[in-house]
Amino acid sequence: MATALIKKLEGFVHLSAEERDALTKAASERVRRIRAREDIIREGDSPRDVNLVLEGWACRYKTLEDGRRQIIAFFIPGDMCDLDISMLHEMDHSIGALTALTFAEISRSTIDRLMATYPRIHQALAWQALVSAAVQREWTVNIGQRNATERLAHLFCELFLRLRAVGRTHGDICEMPVTQTELAEATGLTPVHVNRTLQDLRASGLIVLKGRELRIPDLAELQRVSLFHPNYLHLDHEGAQFDANGGEIKPVVE
Amino acid sequence: MATALIKKLEGFVHLSAEERDALTKAASERVRRIRAREDIIREGDSPRDVNLVLEGWACRYKTLEDGRRQIIAFFIPGDMCDLDISMLHEMDHSIGALTALTFAEISRSTIDRLMATYPRIHQALAWQALVSAAVQREWTVNIGQRNATERLAHLFCELFLRLRAVGRTHGDICEMPVTQTELAEATGLTPVHVNRTLQDLRASGLIVLKGRELRIPDLAELQRVSLFHPNYLHLDHEGAQFDANGGEIKPVVE
DNA sequence: CGAGCGATTGATCATAATCAAGCGATGTGG
DNA sequence: CCACATCGCTTGATTATGATCAATCGCTCG
Numbered sequence: 001m002a003t004a005l006i007k008k009l010e011g012f013v014h015l016s017a018e019e020r021d022a023l024t025k026a027a028s029e030r031v032r033r034i035r036a037r038e039d040i041i042r043e044g045d046s047p048r049d050v051n052l053v054l055e056g057w058a059c060r061y062k063t064l065e066d067g068r069r070q071i072i073a074f075f076i077p078g079d080m081c082d083l084d085i086s087m088l089h090e091m092d093h094s095i096g097a098l099t100a101l102t103f104a105e106i107s108r109s110t111i112d113r114l115m116a117t118y119p120r121i122h123q124a125l126a127w128q129a130l131v132s133a134a135v136q137r138e139w140t141v142n143i144g145q146r147n148a149t150e151r152l153a154h155l156f157c158e159l160f161l162r163l164r165a166v167g168r169t170h171g172d173i174c175e176m177p178v179t180q181t182e183l184a185e186a187t188g189l190t191p192v193h194v195n196r197t198l199q200d201l202r203a204s205g206l207i208v209l210k211g212r213e214l215r216i217p218d219l220a221e222l223q224r225v226s227l228f229h230p231n232y233l234h235l236d237h238e239g240a241q242f243d244a245n246g247g248e249i250k251p252v253v254e
Numbered sequence: 255m256a257t258a259l260i261k262k263l264e265g266f267v268h269l270s271a272e273e274r275d276a277l278t279k280a281a282s283e284r285v286r287r288i289r290a291r292e293d294i295i296r297e298g299d300s301p302r303d304v305n306l307v308l309e310g311w312a313c314r315y316k317t318l319e320d321g322r323r324q325i326i327a328f329f330i331p332g333d334m335c336d337l338d339i340s341m342l343h344e345m346d347h348s349i350g351a352l353t354a355l356t357f358a359e360i361s362r363s364t365i366d367r368l369m370a371t372y373p374r375i376h377q378a379l380a381w382q383a384l385v386s387a388a389v390q391r392e393w394t395v396n397i398g399q400r401n402a403t404e405r406l407a408h409l410f411c412e413l414f415l416r417l418r419a420v421g422r423t424h425g426d427i428c429e430m431p432v433t434q435t436e437l438a439e440a441t442g443l444t445p446v447h448v449n450r451t452l453q454d455l456r457a458s459g460l461i462v463l464k465g466r467e468l469r470i471p472d473l474a475e476l477q478r479v480s481l482f483h484p485n486y487l488h489l490d491h492e493g494a495q496f497d498a499n500g501g502e503i504k505p506v507v508e
Numbered sequence: 509c510g511a512g513c514g515a516t517t518g519a520t521c522a523t524a525a526t527c528a529a530g531c532g533a534t535g536t537g538g
Numbered sequence: 539c540c541a542c543a544t545c546g547c548t549t550g551a552t553t554a555t556g557a558t559c560a561a562t563c564g565c566t567c568g
Contacts, residue, residue, distance in 0.1 A: 043485075060391070062391070062392075062395045064395075064399060064400075064481045065481060066481070068399045069399075070394060070395040070398045070399045072391050072394050072395065073391075084380065084384065085384060087377070087380060087381055087384060088381075088384055088388075088488055089488075089490075090485065090488075092388050092391075092392075092485050092486040092488070093391060093486075123341070126338065126341060127341055127342075130338065130339060130341060130342055133387055133390070134342075134346050136387065136390045136391060136394065137314070137316070137326050137327075137346075137347060137390060138316075138346075139394050140324060140326050140390065140393050140394050140397060141316045141318075141324040141326065143394060143397045143398045143442065144324045144397045144441070144442030145318060145322045145323075145324045145442060146318075147555075147556090148555080148556070179513090179514060179515090180514070180515065180516095181514080181515095187398070188397065188398030188399060189556075189557090190556070190557055190558075191514090191515090192516085192517090192556090192557075192558080192559095193555085193556050193557070195514095195515065195516060195517090196516090196517090196556090197556095198515095199516085227318045227319060227320070231344065231346050232346040232347075234342055234343075234344075234346070236343075401523075401524090402523075402524070433545090433546060433547090434546070434547065434548095435546080435547095443524075443525090444524070444525055444526075445546090445547090446524090446525075446526080446527095446548085446549090447523085447524055447525070449546095449547065449548060449549090450524090450548090450549090451524095453548085509568105510567105510568095511566105511567090511568090512565100512566090512567090512568105513564105513565085513566085513567105514563105514564090514565090514566105515562105515563080515564085515565100516561100516562080516563075516564100517560100517561085517562075517563095518559105518560090518561085518562100519558100519559085519560090519561105520557100520558080520559080520560105521556105521557075521558070521559095522555105522556090522557070522558085523554105523555090523556080523557080524553105524554090524555080524556090525552100525553075525554070525555080526551100526552080526553070526554085527550100527551085527552080527553090528549100528550085528551090528552105529548100529549085529550085529551105530547105530548080530549080530550105531546100531547080531548075531549095532545100532546090532547085532548100533544105533545090533546090533547100534543105534544085534545085534546105535542100535543090535544080535545100536541100536542085536543085536544100537540105537541090537542090537543100538539105538540090538541085538542100
């Protein structure tokens with residue numbers, strides 16, 4: 001089921017029933033399940049299919065030869081790993097599961113057919129690729145300029161909004177199935193320092209984090225302390241002009 | 255003149271004379287010059303044309319409301335700023351000149367026509383977009399995991415190789431027309447610390463940096479100390495199968 | 509029950525930030 | 539042509555954020 005992807009894309013453009021079906025079908029072709037900590041693909045491998053996360057979380061990461069690891073991106077349900085990386089001969093990073101993971105392997109040809117047949121899907125996927133790039137840029141800012149508290153708070157804001165965009169929040173609660181070590185790897189901090197910073201955030205009432213669940217009692221306040229601005233997520237239905245429900249359809253521009 | 259761009263793209267695929275002409279023509283349509291520190295476009299603006307750097311350096315950056323600035327990317331001659339960002343309604347970052355800058359404004363329609371007419375150009379530009387994304391990822395790793403010495407050394411390695419790919423090196427020398435403050439903004443360090451770290455790098459003979467010129471006496475050694483691996487730049491003529499000089503031409507896959 | 513993992517705590521250390529001042533080159537206006 | 543302002547670089551002293559090292563605790567699972 002590609003409900004998360006469809007929900008996310010519909011935040012950009014309304015899809016027709018046919019288009020939704022086509023996406024669902026593509027995402028059902030080949031469904032794989034792996035356990036937490038297994039890799040989907042590793043640095044040095046040659047890229048194969050496009051992977052769509054259906055259930056669970058994954059991450060993109062790079063490892064330095066002395067073992068330091070940086071998580072470069074989190075993938076939540078509805079996220080596609082590298083729509084077009086197949087043009088490169090060799091992966092320059094790895095993708096691994098953070099939790100038990102269900103994902104769809106979608107072949108290059110299926111994606112191509114999908115995009116050729118349904119210009120709106122092409123548009124929507126291209127838009128998602130742009131948003132992913134914007135997220136990557138914001139991570140650079142986050143690690144480069146924000147202190148530990150801001151970094152973690154900012155990451156929580158981002159993940160909460162992204163989860164909400166795929167219908168994975170319940171009120172002010174979302175899942176947060178990552179270890180403190182993984183948060184550390186994503187933010188460029190040490191696990192010990194993440195632990196202490198989380199305690200600060202909890203003590204100030206900004207987050208309620210327990211087990212694999214995060215509650216954000218006051219999102220606006222958490223955004224304020226982390227200097228978070230959601231503009232880079234481009235969540236505001238920008239593709240309305242391409243709607244399935246009327247509105248002109250601009251030529252697909254890539 | 256789009257020689258830098260052409261040189262760079264030809265590191266990926268050989269272009270025909272006609273294709274080179276088409277690129278040169280597109281890059282001559284509208285040439286603009288601005289002074290150092292002026293912006294090409296600012297966060298909040300709506301994206302317009304594609305900008306191609308012809309001469310000088312520029313950067314992509316984001317500013318936090320309290321004034322902290324992170325440089326997210328450097329643009330050197332031959333670099334295009336956001337091939338396809340026009341799909342977004344609003345810039346989530348700014349692009350500014352680091353030096354006196356000459357750049358070509360290429361309209362969306364010209365780019366589209368170029369890519370539609372010349373599949374190899376489409377391929378090559380798409381490849382460049384992927385490389386830019388890979389560079390962005392590596393910056394995340396750089397800032398997140400490397401210490402000050404490694405970060406600066408790594409940045410120098412990257413810039414040197416990118417400059418070499420556009421024919422802008424002379425032996426082991428390249429231009430480096432950025433201030434220490436800008437290096438600080440790019441690496442997430444303070445200017446003071448950049449200054450001291452540069453002194454260390456100079457003292458250990460790894461770099462000779464003076465004025466706006468950088469010499470790297472032993473690139474392999476600089477790569478070693480910065481844990482630099484050039485794989486993410488994908489410089490290895492990966493698009494040979496799309497060559498103008500024989501070789502099958504695969505369908506454009508975007 | 510023991511192993512292993514993730515979270516937590518304490519103590520200490522180090523890298524890098526901050527604050528403040530000075531230097532040298534460049535450029536400009538009186 | 540000199541005085542002065544500016545900018546980028548450099549230096550010193552001090553501070554602080556976050557890293558490191560090491561150990562413990564609680565929980566789950568085989």
